[in-house]
Amino acid sequence: MNPILKYIGDIAHGLKTLIKGMQVTGYYISHAKKEIITQQYPENRESLEMFDRYRGIVEMPHDENNEHACTGCSACEVACPNGTIEIISKRVEDPETGRKKKAIDQFVYHYSMCTLCNLCILSCPTDAIIMGKNFEHSVFDRKQLTMTLNKPGSKIRADVKE
Amino acid sequence: MAIEWAIIGLVLILFVAISVIILVYVERKVAAFFQLRLGPMRVGKWGMLQTIADFIKLLMKEHIITKKADKFLFNLAPFIIVTASFLAIGAIPFALGLQVMDINIGVFYITAVSSIGVLGILLGGWAGNNKYSMIGALRSGAQVVSYELSITLSLLAMIVLAGSLQLSEIIASQQTGWWIFKGHIPAWIAFTVFVIAGTAETNRGPFDLAEAESELTAGFHTEYSGIKFAMFFLAEYVSLFIIAAVGATVFFGGWLPFHIGHWQVFNAVMDWIPPIVWFFGKVAAIIGLIMWFKWTFPRLRIDQLLILEWKYLLPINLVNLIIVSFIALMGWYL
Amino acid sequence: MTAEVKEQRGIKTQEYFVNMGPQHPSTHGVLRLVLELDGEIIQRVEPHIGYIHRSIEKMCEKDSYRQIVHLTDRMDYLSANMNNEAVCLAVESALEIEVPDRVKVIRTIIAELTRLASHQLWWGVMGMDLGALTAFLYGFRDREMINDIFEETCGARLTMNYNVPGGLMFDIHPNFQRRVKEFIAHFKTKIPEYDQLLSDNVIFRERTEGIGILSKEDAISYGATGPTGRASGFSCDVRKHHPYSAYDRVEFKEILMEKGDSFARYKARILEMWESLHIIEQLIDNIPEGEYQAPTKAVIKLPKGEFYQRVETARGELGVYVVSEGSKSPYRLKFRSPGFSNLFTIDHMARGYKIADLVAMMSTIDLVIPDIDR
Numbered sequence: 001m002n003p004i005l006k007y008i009g010d011i012a013h014g015l016k017t018l019i020k021g022m023q024v025t026g027y028y029i030s031h032a033k034k035e036i037i038t039q040q041y042p043e044n045r046e047s048l049e050m051f052d053r054y055r056g057i058v059e060m061p062h063d064e065n066n067e068h069a070c071t072g073c074s075a076c077e078v079a080c081p082n083g084t085i086e087i088i089s090k091r092v093e094d095p096e097t098g099r100k101k102k103a104i105d106q107f108v109y110h111y112s113m114c115t116l117c118n119l120c121i122l123s124c125p126t127d128a129i130i131m132g133k134n135f136e137h138s139v140f141d142r143k144q145l146t147m148t149l150n151k152p153g154s155k156i157r158a159d160v161k162e
Numbered sequence: 163m164a165i166e167w168a169i170i171g172l173v174l175i176l177f178v179a180i181s182v183i184i185l186v187y188v189e190r191k192v193a194a195f196f197q198l199r200l201g202p203m204r205v206g207k208w209g210m211l212q213t214i215a216d217f218i219k220l221l222m223k224e225h226i227i228t229k230k231a232d233k234f235l236f237n238l239a240p241f242i243i244v245t246a247s248f249l250a251i252g253a254i255p256f257a258l259g260l261q262v263m264d265i266n267i268g269v270f271y272i273t274a275v276s277s278i279g280v281l282g283i284l285l286g287g288w289a290g291n292n293k294y295s296m297i298g299a300l301r302s303g304a305q306v307v308s309y310e311l312s313i314t315l316s317l318l319a320m321i322v323l324a325g326s327l328q329l330s331e332i333i334a335s336q337q338t339g340w341w342i343f344k345g346h347i348p349a350w351i352a353f354t355v356f357v358i359a360g361t362a363e364t365n366r367g368p369f370d371l372a373e374a375e376s377e378l379t380a381g382f383h384t385e386y387s388g389i390k391f392a393m394f395f396l397a398e399y400v401s402l403f404i405i406a407a408v409g410a411t412v413f414f415g416g417w418l419p420f421h422i423g424h425w426q427v428f429n430a431v432m433d434w435i436p437p438i439v440w441f442f443g444k445v446a447a448i449i450g451l452i453m454w455f456k457w458t459f460p461r462l463r464i465d466q467l468l469i470l471e472w473k474y475l476l477p478i479n480l481v482n483l484i485i486v487s488f489i490a491l492m493g494w495y496l
Numbered sequence: 497m498t499a500e501v502k503e504q505r506g507i508k509t510q511e512y513f514v515n516m517g518p519q520h521p522s523t524h525g526v527l528r529l530v531l532e533l534d535g536e537i538i539q540r541v542e543p544h545i546g547y548i549h550r551s552i553e554k555m556c557e558k559d560s561y562r563q564i565v566h567l568t569d570r571m572d573y574l575s576a577n578m579n580n581e582a583v584c585l586a587v588e589s590a591l592e593i594e595v596p597d598r599v600k601v602i603r604t605i606i607a608e609l610t611r612l613a614s615h616q617l618w619w620g621v622m623g624m625d626l627g628a629l630t631a632f633l634y635g636f637r638d639r640e641m642i643n644d645i646f647e648e649t650c651g652a653r654l655t656m657n658y659n660v661p662g663g664l665m666f667d668i669h670p671n672f673q674r675r676v677k678e679f680i681a682h683f684k685t686k687i688p689e690y691d692q693l694l695s696d697n698v699i700f701r702e703r704t705e706g707i708g709i710l711s712k713e714d715a716i717s718y719g720a721t722g723p724t725g726r727a728s729g730f731s732c733d734v735r736k737h738h739p740y741s742a743y744d745r746v747e748f749k750e751i752l753m754e755k756g757d758s759f760a761r762y763k764a765r766i767l768e769m770w771e772s773l774h775i776i777e778q779l780i781d782n783i784p785e786g787e788y789q790a791p792t793k794a795v796i797k798l799p800k801g802e803f804y805q806r807v808e809t810a811r812g813e814l815g816v817y818v819v820s821e822g823s824k825s826p827y828r829l830k831f832r833s834p835g836f837s838n839l840f841t842i843d844h845m846a847r848g849y850k851i852a853d854l855v856a857m858m859s860t861i862d863l864v865i866p867d868i869d870r
Contacts, residue, residue: 011474014698015354018459024693025458025630029195037637038199051644053651053669081563117566117657118665131651197633368627368699371852460699461627463852 050133055116058085058109059132060149067157068150070128072104076120084114103156107149111137170262174251178400185399186213189453196457223388228291231385235289240386240393243282247400249275254407255329257417257437268329269321272408273314276363279401280306283382286394290385299382301464302365302372308471312359313405315479319352319486320345320412323495333416340415345495348486353413355475355482357451360405362467364398367456371464402449410444417441511539518547524621524858525865527839536850541843545836549869556829561587561661561796564829569655571831572867574614575809577606580659585740586805586816587661588790590798597742598786599663604742605676605779606646606658608772612683613642614810615769618862622762623694625859626703631694638686641679645672661796663789676780680773687769695766704758708845708857711756718844719837722812724861727764728756734808746778761860797824811835811862835867 028035050056062068072089086108091100121129129149139145187202187210194201202209227236250272252262265271280303287299321327323345324335335341342349361367372382383394410416417437421429462470489495502509516529526547532540552571556564561583568579581603588595616639623631643653649669650658658665694700710720715728725732733750735743751767753760798820806815812834819828838861846854 011478017696017698020692021694021697022454022458024689025196025454028198028630029192032195032198036195036198036200037640040200040203051648051651053649053666054647055651079563081559081566115566115655116652117563117655118651119563119566122665193629197630198637199633370627457628457630458693459628459697460623460694460703461852462699463703463850465850466699466702 050135053131054133054135055118055131056133056135057111057116057131057137058114058120058129058149060107060129062151062154063157066151066154068128068154069126069157070104070107070150071126071156072102073125075123075125076129079119079123081117081119082113082115084110085120086110104150109147109149110145111147112142112145174248174262178248178251178396181403182396182399183213183217185403185449186216186395188449189399192450192453193457196454217392220392221389225390226385226387228385231291232289235285236385237390239282239286239289240390240397241282242285243279243397244393244400246275246278246282247397247404249278250404251400251407253329254404255333255411255416256441260438261330264328264330266326266328269317269327269332269408269412272404273310273317276401276404277307277310279397282397286386287382290382292385295382295384298372298384302382305365305369305372305464305467306363308468309359309362309475312355312471312475312479313363315476315483316352316356316359317408317412319348319479319482322483322486322490323349324412329411329416332412333418336415336418339421340413340418342413345486345489348482348489349413351478351482352486353409355479356409356413357448359471359475360409361452361455362471364401364405366398366402367452368459368462369467370456371461371467402452403445406445406448406452407441409448410441414444414448416444509534524863527863527865527868529842529854531851531854533851538846538849538851538854541846541854543839543842545839545865545868547869548866550866552870553829553831556826558825560824561798561826564826565659565661566655566657568831569657570866571833571870572809572811572814572835572864573654574617574864575610575811575814576654576656577610577658578807578809579814580657581607581741582805582807582809582814582816584659584661585807586803586818587796587798589805590801590803590818590820591661591792591796593662593790593792595663595790596786596788597784599788599790600742601779601783602664602668602788603659604746605776605783606650607741608775609642609645609676611810612769612772613639615765615772616642618765618810618859619690619694622859625855626700628694628697628700631690634686634690634693638683641675641682645675645679648672648675660789662792663787667788668783673780673783676776680777680780684773687766690766695762701759703853703856704762704860707758707849707853708860709755709757710841710845714841714844715756718841720812720841722808722810722834722838722862723751723764723768724761724812724838724841726751727753727760729754732813734806734813738806740805740807742779746775748775758856758860765862795824797822798826806832809834811864811867812838831870833867833870835863835865839863839868 060068060070072087074087074089077085077087086106087104088106088108089102090105092103093099094101116131118131121131137145190212191201191209202212205212205215227233253265253268253272255261255264283306284299284303287295287297287302290296320341321332323341324332326332326335336344338344342353345352362369365372383391386394417440419429419432419435419437419440421432501507511532511534514531514533516531518526518528520527528544528547530542530544531538532542550570552567555567559567565580565583568583569576571579616635618635620632620635620639623629623635646656647653649672650656650665710724710728712729714720715725715730720728720730721732721734729752731737731750731752734740735748736750748771751764751771753764798818800820800822803818803820804815806813808814813832814834815832817828817830817832818826821827842854842857842861845857849857
């Protein structure tokens with residue numbers, strides 16, 4: 001008699017665990033409206049807000065007079081682990097003292113190599129670069145990924161100290 | 163005469179096509195809602211045209227035939243499996259009199275014709291000349307053949323109570339109440355076994371080792387591409403519909419509305435809903451239950467699958483049959 | 497069919513080799529397994545690795561110590577924070593820098609959150625490998641809360657790079673504590689659901705109980721650490737034996753099981769999730785005030801010698817071995833990766849079982865292939 005009872009017990013236990021499992025998924029489909037967590041991506045761009053510290057791409061903010069804070073000191077180039085940043089500097093005449101000073105000519109940023117590790121931002125002494133929030137950077141032509149961060153015709157702000 | 167049969171054939175083909183389009187879309191949406199996501203949303207409003215778009219894409223794909231494949235059998239296998247599904251739809255009653263053939267061995271005919279589908283599976287695996295799809299086809303064939311036994315025996319339990327194999331007679335015998343209520347315990351046992359065996363029969367749900375075997379092969383339809391693959395897919399969904407329809411007819415009263423005793427007003431409201439809506443509602447409920455199984459449970463291994471059939475479902479069915487015959491003799495049913 | 501039966505009946509069979517190739521849905525990365533099969537039964541499993549070798553250890557030889565940290569994110573990407581912590585701890589112990597208490601506590605909390613995220617993903621993938629496809633999405637849904645916490649505080653969701661030698665890169669966000677507490681309250685109601693959906697399920701039990709047994713002696717001789725080893729009874733938790741950061745002041749159990757089969761490994765990880773929640777609960781309200789970085793020189797140079805630091809990641813014991821010649825990059829940096837030792841137990845475990853069991857076993861070992869190949 002015992003094997004038969006064990007057999008029936010096994011079947012009953014099996015059915016019970018199966019029904020309990022079905023209860024979990026059954027709950028989620030019956031409360032689908034509030035439990036669905038996915039968002040329709042390209043359609044929700046307006047309401048999409050990234051967090052403050054999100055690392056999207058390195059950017060150099062320019063103010064309304066087209067001025068930035070980069071002195072061309074190459075601290076970021078030294079801190080970068082894999083050569084993503086190339087600083088091309090030039091010598092300009094300082095209007096106040098009349099001596100030649102180093103200034104930034106081109107801040108070349110190879111986005112295709114950047115690992116977004118944030119070390120360049122930490123090493124900048126004048127807070128010239130920040131991590132932007134834009135993450136949509138797919139391009140059809142790879143040359144567009146090599147960017148020059150300082151806008152043409154811009155110069156350093158007057159109050160930035162070395 | 164010939165014109166009538168041609169029209170009936172056309173209607174059946176259209177019905178099968180439309181029902182598959184709806185079923186595939188419903189499966190994707192139901193799966194998505196179980197998985198806390200939205201499913202197809204872009205093609206048409208709420209993604210309703212998604213299946214049509216997929217179908218058009220499959221139509222445009224190239225037919226690849228492996229070099230040493232047996233061409234005749236390779237092309238024949240999808241047709242066999244689709245034909246088996248079509249034949250079975252002909253015997254299902256959608257409403258009073260809305261049936262292509264009302265033969266006096268209805269249930270027997272449906273199970274016999276569904277068995278032809280096994281041939282399609284085995285031929286599909288053999289003709290591809292690929293030893294892994296052959297293994298998958300053999301496993302799938304073994305599974306389908308074993309579980310047919312369970313389906314037939316569980317239906318037999320209700321036939322004993324209903325007294326006839328003819329589907330319209332079975333429905334007529336449920337005028338006073340559906341068999342799932344009248345035939346209390348043996349009917350519940352028989353329905354549980356029927357639903358489990360039905361999902362195994364159609365290679366679905368937790369029994370889809372043969373085709374979702376992402377370990378080695380994609381099962382017996384590895385070598386198929388394009389529209390022939392779509393035919394295997396179509397046949398799977400049509401046989402799902404057939405299992406649900408047979409279950410609804412034998413256990414839940416087919417197109418009969420839900421009556422409770424002598425509550426006249428309630429019965430009148432139930433009668434107002436057309437019978438074809440009742441039928442499709444019941445079929446939809448059973449299909450929903452089978453889909454619920456698929457998206458909740460992990461897969462069974464092939465030996466566990468066969469152990470389940472031969473050591474658990476078959477003895478339960480036989481014992482149930484004895485119980486039900488006893489009950490029918492003593493008249494202990496409602 | 498056994499060899500004797502074959503001999504009796506004069507049947508000659510030939511074993512055939514099947515390739516579970518590098519591109520495969522259930523090997524969790526690019527891993528090639530050459531299986532020697534006799535019918536359905538596995539005779540031998542031979543893993544071939546190296547498909548994602550990116551020479552991280554070589555790249556570390558030319559970078560300075562601050563620059564190595566971001567490379568370790570990409571080894572075992574599911575326990576990225578713990579990898580970063582390992583390198584930072586190695587540098588700090590070599591230079592004998594004492595980090596502030598606040599840093600230790602925050603590092604521990606973030607490490608335990610990473611461990612939870614890794615186990616959640618493992619649970620989802622385990623369900624998916626065995627066929628319960630909804631489990632995958634549930635695991636990921638719960639992981640999203642942890643990803644949001646990391647995105648707000650560290651800036652990224654997968655390659656966090658938050659630890660620096662000497663402390664943390666910046667202080668935690670003001671919302672950190674509130675979010676972690678919400679997450680703990682939410683997740684405590686979810687683990688019982690995980691149990692209800694998968695652990696108690698009769699089909700799941702049938703597929704994992706008694707499959708792939710690894711005895712304690714074998715676990716020790718293969719060096720299988722982490723939940724894989726602890727499920728066989730090998731007590732190897734680095735957090736207990738060689739405590740680092742704030743682990744010596746929290747109270748938690750080391751999960752040891754006896755049977756060593758797939759279900760024991762599964763259960764060990766589920767119980768570890770409870771323990772991680774317990775650790776975070778003890779620490780989240782008592783984060784001491786202080787600095788978030790100890791002062792370090794501008795150019796870090798390690799003294800000449802060899803240094804080793806071990807850390808318990810979600811997969812097992814990660815070891816960092818630094819050989820320094822006194823310059824600003826290491827002469828040689830070697831990682832003892834947990835996945836490498838755990839992977840090679842599969843040959844011993846899988847003999848005599850079927851292919852479907854192999855998939856279950858591999859998901860319980862919880863492999864992340866970039867960890868093995870570095």
